[in-house]
Amino acid sequence: MSNMPKVKQTSRKRVSPPALKPAALAGEYLRGFTTTLAQFSEFDTFVDGLKHLIAEDVYFKGQAELSDTHANELKSPDFESLKPDETVIPLAGTGGNRGYLKYSGKKDGKPFGAEDLHLMGAIAAFVAELTHQAEKFRLTGRAEKLLQYLINQLPLGVICFSGEGQLIIQNKAATRLLGEQGSQLIEKELSDRSRFKQGRAQLHFEVGGKLIYSEGRVMELEQGVSMTAYVLYDMSSSREKLLMDLEREAYRSEARGGSLTLVLLHSKDQPGQLYRQVKQSAEKLQIEASRVQPLDALTCACVYEGKSYRTVRYLLKQPLYAYQGEALSVSIMAYEASAEVQSPARDFLERAHTRLLPIKDALLPELLVMDAYPSVAESLEVLLSDDCRLHPLKDPDAADELIRSGRMDGVFVDIDAYTPEVIDRLRNAAKVAGGGFRFYYTTFKKASMVSPNYGISRKDILLQKPFDTLITVDAVKSQFDLA
DSSP, rough: OTTTHHHHHHHOOOOOOGOHHHHHHHHHHHHHHHHHTTTTTSSSHHHHHHHHHHOOSSEEEEEEOOOOOTTTTOOOOGGGOOTTTTTEEEEEEEEEEEEEEEEEEETTTEEEEEEEEHHHHHHHHHHHHHHHHHHHHHHHHHHHHHHHHHTTTOEEEEEEEEESSSSEEOHHHHHHOOTTHHHHHHHHHHHHHHBTTTEEEEEEEEETTTTEEEEEEEHHHHHEEEEEEEEEEOHHHHHHHHHHHHHHHHHHHHHHHEEEEEEEEEEESSTTHHHHHHHHHTTTTTSSSGGEESSSEEEEEEESSOOOHHHHHHHHHHHHHHSOTEEEEEEEEEEOOOHHHHHHHHHHHHHHHTTTTEEHHHSOEEEEEEOOOHHHHHHHHHHHHTTTTEEEEHHHHHHHHHHTHHHHHHEETTTTSHHHHHHHHHHHEEEHHHHOOEEEEEESSSSGGOOOOGOOTTSEEEEEOOOOOOHHHHHHHHHHOOO
């Protein structure tokens, strides 16, 4: 019974150090450091946790002096005042001197042994490395905040993803452009790596009514580690300005009855390069520089007021033939009023987009083929596909309208199938279309057998069927300077 108070007193205290076996003591240290590591992201709290861990050691009586290298707050121990049973262990590691640990004995009152010195050295090395990594983490956090601040000052949107598709950083401009779901949208749009060629991707998309152009780059940070960065440009204002100008010119064209021709140019080259080059060539294109406007990063538009389709195509021919291959696509559209269209400008642009052709095709002369037999148009297509674009048409009313619109450059007309009155009607339409319109008369008859009622002179071109290849091709090339 006399031992009962001691038993009760012992049950209220922590297990005494001598009772801890090496494995149990290791467990105490591991649990203590694990608890402290939970605060690793907060530097000051983490350092305080390490100091508390050393002070509350179940085996040693110790205290820690840890340095803050940023504030240069490292105090040297007072070695002269050390007692015989005290020792100081420096916290020296890969990050330099991080402070020191001071031990004034063991909790059980026994003197230090060799094993104790080894344990103190191991603890010191561990604490030194932990504080070094915590300082690096803090500096990295500050660098990230600085980087975030700097990219927030950019007028362009910036957004970065890890190689696994996780969002790394996004600046304020990107958030403003993309909205709440923006990062998910661009991640979805560009997650397909097949879009990337040589580590680059270009994309136009709309979000919240805004036209966004994005350039993406895949960047290798180190072996096996990559990130994808996107720069975002808001092209909405350029598109809206173009639409407003087109809308105004469309209504003006309807009111005054003048010509309005839209040219769209689309290039696969460097974004913005086409717009700059066309702007610089405005004088050669006989257009005011203000009438050249970007639609997006790869497309620009030229708005010609008072110039017909055929005239515009001729003006484009020389300046744009400098482009080779398929890099440049062109669409030329003459405005046609329609009561069924609510927004003339948007409809005009959409129709122009659907008619983009490679430059080598877009600037070719366009000719009607008026013949009773479809095989005739097919034969001419085989002969002249590289030199002009042919449009088979039998209806004289439709032909009259097309010729007057200024879109056509000439017509193949079969005088065996159409009366002299129809031929005269087409000639009158050509006078409205302006100079340069060409007539090619076709017939199965010999020239001497053609009725004089058609008014065909020796200066006119009369082609006999079946067509002679050299004569037919030369007739078109010489008339349109295609030789």
